[in-house]
Amino acid sequence: DIQMTxxxxxxxxxxxxxxxxxxxASQSINSFLNWYQQKPGKAPKLxxxxxxxxxxxxxxxxxGSGSGTDFTLTISSLQPEDFATxxxxxxxxxxxxxGGTRVEIK
Amino acid sequence: QLQxxxxxxGLVKPSETLSLTCNVSGGAISSSSYxxxxxxxxxxxxxxxxxxxxxxxxxxxxxxxxxxxxxxADTSKDQFSLKLSSVTAVDTAVYYCARTIxxxxxxxxxxxxxxxxxxxxTLVTVSS
Numbered sequence: 001d002i003q004m005t006x007x008x009x010x011x012x013x014x015x016x017x018x019x020x021x022x023x024x025a026s027q028s029i030n031s032f033l034n035w036y037q038q039k040p041g042k043a044p045k046l047x048x049x050x051x052x053x054x055x056x057x058x059x060x061x062x063x064g065s066g067s068g069t070d071f072t073l074t075i076s077s078l079q080p081e082d083f084a085t086x087x088x089x090x091x092x093x094x095x096x097x098x099g100g101t102r103v104e105i106k
Numbered sequence: 107q108l109q110x111x112x113x114x115x116g117l118v119k120p121s122e123t124l125s126l127t128c129n130v131s132g133g134a135i136s137s138s139s140y141x142x143x144x145x146x147x148x149x150x151x152x153x154x155x156x157x158x159x160x161x162x163x164x165x166x167x168x169x170x171x172x173x174x175x176x177x178x179a180d181t182s183k184d185q186f187s188l189k190l191s192s193v194t195a196v197d198t199a200v201y202y203c204a205r206t207i208x209x210x211x212x213x214x215x216x217x218x219x220x221x222x223x224x225x226x227x228t229l230v231t232v233s234s
Contacts, residue, residue, distance in 0.1 A: 001170075034220040043202055043224035044153070055222065087153060091219045093211060094168065095155035 002026050002090050004098035012106040019075040021101045023088035028068045032092035035064055035073045038100075039084045047086075048073065078103070108133040110203050110225035118197075118232050124190040128203030128225060129183075136161040136181045141218050143206045144177060144188045147227070148199035158206055158218045159186055166216055193232045200227040 003026040013019050023033065031051040036044035046055045048064035051071060061076040075082055083105055088098040114126035128142070135142055143158035157167035159177045167175050171190070179186040190197060204221035211217055 032219070036221075043204075043227050044221075045224070046220055046222035049220040049222075089153070089220070091209070091217060093213075093215075094217055097153035097155070099152055 002029060002093055002096055004088055004090055004096055006086075006088055006098035006101050008101060009099065010102040010104060012104045013078050014106045015078055015080055017078045017106075019078050019082075019103060021073045021086050021103075023066075023071045023073070023098050025069045025071075025090055025092075029090045029092035031067045032090055033064070033066065033071045034089045034091065035062075036087045036089065037082075037084045038087065044087060075103075108205065108223055110205070110223060112201060112203050112225045112228040114201075114228060114230070116229060116231060118193055118230060119234050120194055120232055121192055124188070124193050124197060124201075124230055124232070126188045126201055126203075126228065126230070127185055128187070129185045130205075131184070133184075134181070135179060135184050135186060138162075139207070141166075141206045141208045142179065142186045143204050143218060143221060145202045145204060145221065145224075146197075146199040147202065148196075150196065151199075154199075155218075156188065156190075156201075158208075160208065164216070166218060195232050198230065198232045200229050202227045 035048040144156040204224040207219040
């Protein structure tokens with residue numbers, strides 16, 4: 001199985017901060033990497049697919065980059081509604097998810 | 107707007123079979139462009155893909171669960187179902203259904219891509 005490792009596992013940030021979350025695959029997955037946001041008690045919501053494509057309806061402050069084994073999710077200016085847990089997911093070979101990054105209020 | 111809703115027992119006894127149904131509204135599952143999948147989330151194992159199905163019944167399963175999983179689809183009711191047999195406490199989780207996109211890998215193996223949208227999820231506890 002392809003293992004997905006996210007870092008950090010949690011972070012504290014303030015409204016307006018630029019936030020970067022990293023996801024590393026145990027082997028190359030080309031650009032078959034997707035990002036989700038999950039709020040407490042809710043289902044995950046797709047933010048980014050194919051490493052860098054913004055899902056319809058998702059604010060442009062979210063962006064994704066990377067290919068191969070290293071990927072990043074960037075929130076350019078953190079908003080109050082962005083405090084949540086973020087997950088990466090690879091679909092290169094079968095499907096596996098990262099362990100999540102919790103973004104908390106500083 | 108496409109919506110998915112999981113339903114089924116919230117409590118299942120060890121060694122029995124977990125059965126859940128996902129009802130799809132605002133669209134039909136009989137589209138060749140999509141597959142329909144199950145994902146679960148537990149504190150111990152995080153998010154775990156269980157498997158996916160097309161409207162015609164083609165399935166992809168997580169190898170780690172394949173021996174215990176059956177996913178089926180009923181296009182007349184726009185719903186698909188999950189059965190997980192011989193459950194134990196480690197199968198306690200929130201179970202989600204979701205729409206997904208099929209693809210073929212460079213190895214010629216079928217798989218799925220991203221999941222969108224998701225149902226709200228249903229908690230299933232395995233306990234006697």
